[in-house]
Amino acid sequence: MKILSTYQTRDLDEYTIKNEPIPSIDLMERAAQAFVNSFVLKYDNTFKTVIFCGIGNNGGDGLAVARKLHQLGYDVQTYVLGNSTNGSIDFLENLKRLQNQSEVIKLSENDEFHLPKKEKSVIIDAIFGSGLNRPIDGFLAIVILKINQTGLPIVSIDIASGLFSDTHSPQSAVIQPTYTITFQYPKLAFFQPENEKSVGSWEAVDIGLSQDSIREAKTKYYYTSSAEIRPLARSSFSHKGTFGHAFLVAGSYGMMGAAVLATKACLRSGVGKITTHVPKKCVDILQISVPEVIVDISHNDYHFDGIWNFTKYDAVAMGPGIGLENIDKFEEFLKKTPNKKLIIDADGITFLGQRPELLKLLPKNTILTPHPKEFKSLIGRGWENDFEKLEILSEFAVSKKIIICLKGKNTAVALPNGEIHFNSTGNSGMATAGSGDVLTGIILSFLAQGYPPEQAAIQGVYEHGLAGDQAAKNRSERSMIASDIIENLR
């Protein structure tokens, strides 16, 4: 699914209005109905509903929502903030339509207003939407602060008032919603950790914007949903050679869990064979934990100490739990991988951060899977805000011609063509030791089976999160562990 900017959304609205064709007031009606359809599933009409509307089209949506909820038997109290005579055309039309049916209270500076005290109340935020063009201050900022302080659930229409869709939002008044019900597709702001409180849980509802126009729209940002996932076909005549031979370098004395988890995850993701390279004193642990693995034994008892021959393998992953003892051997390893399909994770990424000139040795489309701390060490700097981080991420992937999966909620997969794909699956139960190792095993498996590297990365991240979601369902986010993710791979 594409993630489009505010400007593109405006064009899309206009295109739809002109070419469907549909009068803009009817498009607003459709948007309000889509919002209501989702809202009523969360809050039934035993909730008193207080709606705060601005005077632009987001406020117009709010007024149409107020009318529709009133018609459904909700006890609705509607406030309009600001001078409504300056309202947008569709706002004014919806004001007229609502006033015929239900009271509208106009609030301007210095007016007293009382927020609901009733426990069973919900607030709908329709003050600003995508038209926000500067931080909110003055009277409106005070209202927003008071709304946030009520402790009541808040549902934002399209986007929280005060939150910028496509850029960093400065520290100012922003609604902190429980839910955002957004129109057509998610906004870039929703995927930034810094905006967690200004988004809440979100859902995109279809308001029927032109599919032709969406197809034409150019963007570098995508959201990976189930529609983008295409498993490779498995021929009924296939044999284990068909599904590739993966090679994994992982684990060290005391860190063998990483090797075990990545190996198992690779097997459970459909690979034909996997050979895992481990130190001599670690062989039994691996062999007993995963009887299906072929073990390549290091001459070193305890940690990674170089590898000689891995030409016969279809894809190679390097790094989970290998330790940081031997960067020179890591360099030697990279020199032997010019044409390999390669993934580097964990300690391998730390090595690259310690010796950045090694980045030149990475084959095109190598996949790196850092968490934010590893990414910082890789690029040798931090960032001011999450939007700057995205820029850095994208530039790094393009300039080094590699794929970077920046892990976390909504893992961002940056491709060498500049695109960034945000993942839709996963949960905080995956913030547990070893879940990154599982991801490396899954991506390795997909690479060895012949998925193009971009697809291996995007789909690997997606399947990892999907299995994590199933694990959380079977157990709970709190009690699930990395092995449960593997058990739930399908």
Ligand SMILES: NC(=O)C1=CN([C@@H]2O[C@H](COP(=O)(O)OP(=O)(O)OC[C@H]3O[C@@H](n4cnc5c(N)ncnc54)[C@H](O)[C@@H]3O)[C@@H](O)[C@H]2O)[C@@H](O)CC1
């Ligand atoms: N255009 C369309 O056809 C549709 C628009 N829709 C709604 O329209 C919204 C966008 O509406 P608008 O473009 O009217 O914009 P908003 O309603 O978000 O804002 C209204 C106006 O407020 C002013 N403003 C911006 N920031 C301000 C600030 N910090 N302090 C004071 N004033 C400020 C701007 O002049 C802006 O145009 C969307 O978020 C969505 O909710 C939906 O009804 C779907 C269809």
Ligand SMILES: Nc1ncnc2c1ncn2[C@@H]1O[C@H](COP(=O)(O)OP(=O)(O)O)[C@@H](O)[C@H]1O
């Ligand atoms: N809150 C979260 N929501 C979704 N996924 C998460 C969350 N926290 C962690 N994850 C996922 O879990 C994995 C953790 O990997 P990593 O940080 O490398 O852990 P480890 O090194 O312990 O294996 C990543 O794939 C990440 O995307």
Ligand SMILES: [K+]
């Ligand atoms: K809003």
